[in-house]
Amino acid sequence: MARYFESITFAQIEPHSTQRKGRSCKDCHQNPKVVGLGYGEGLDRLTRVGDREGRALVRFNREGLRPFTKEELDRILKVGLCLSCHGERDRIFKNWRSALQCPELKTLP
Structure with a gap:
């Protein structure tokens, strides 16, 4: 039987929700x-x-775990761009919509 490296298994052992203090946005x-x-x-x-693109590059050790989809990543990272100019408590984040257009970043996806 041949032995070879097929993939890495991702085993999340300390999710962010177990920390005393949360991360910043x-x-x-x-x-x-x-x-x-x-x-x-x-x-x-x-x-x-x-x-x-949201394709898994590792195996996960629990059922239901998966990487973020392309759409989820686009939304998460777009918020990150906006955080460069807007504070974490800015009112734009109260009713966030992915379709928001930024006058400063005209090429924003």
Whole structure:
């Protein structure tokens, strides 16, 4: 029987909800690693759980776990762009819509 490396299994052992203090909005919305996109390319790609299209790059150890979908990632990261100019408590986040257009970032997806 041949032995080979097929994939990594992602075993989440300390979800953010078990910490005493929550993360800031920027900690998640502006951090590719936190949303499952890893540190970068090369060997760092092994830190990714999914790709930008929402495809899983690892196996998960619990039923129902999955990477964010493309649509979810687009929305999460768009909020991160807005946080660069708007504070975390800005009123635009009260009734957030993905379709919001930014006058400063004309090419915003």
